Amino acid sequence: KSSGINAEWPLRPGFEASLEGFIQFQWRPRPPSLLKEIHTKEIKKNMKSYTRDFEIKDKLSQSKASKELIEKRRAVYDEFMTYRRKKEKDLEVLKLQYSELRTEVVDEEYVEETVEFFMKEEVEPASKE
Secondary structure, X not given: OOOOEXXXXXXXXXXXXXXXXXXXXXXXXXXXXXXXXXXXXXXXXXXXXXXXXXXXXXHHHHXXXXXXXXXXXXXXHHHHHHHHHHHHHHHHHHHHHHHHHOOOOOOOOOOOOOOOOOOOOOOOOOOOO
């Protein structure tokens, strides 16, 4: 026989006990599974897909508050895009009006010319004062 302390886990929260000489830990017994062994193996085999599905559901449940935020952002974005389309139409109208005013402008060809001037060079002696 050991001289250690045998203890059962207390069901009260906040319970603290000294663990010196602690040897054995007993938990309430696990009830037998209601699933057959075949179903248990199938569940273990498909655990990755179940995990993925549950993670998606968790994210959706956590993002209920962010759904409202997303909806607000979508509304602001749609309002901005409507404003932008209106301004683009206004800009097209202004471009047409501007082009009508500039009908007299003719495309000109630019020709590069070089002009040379000959100059007379005179050398004057420096005066001494």
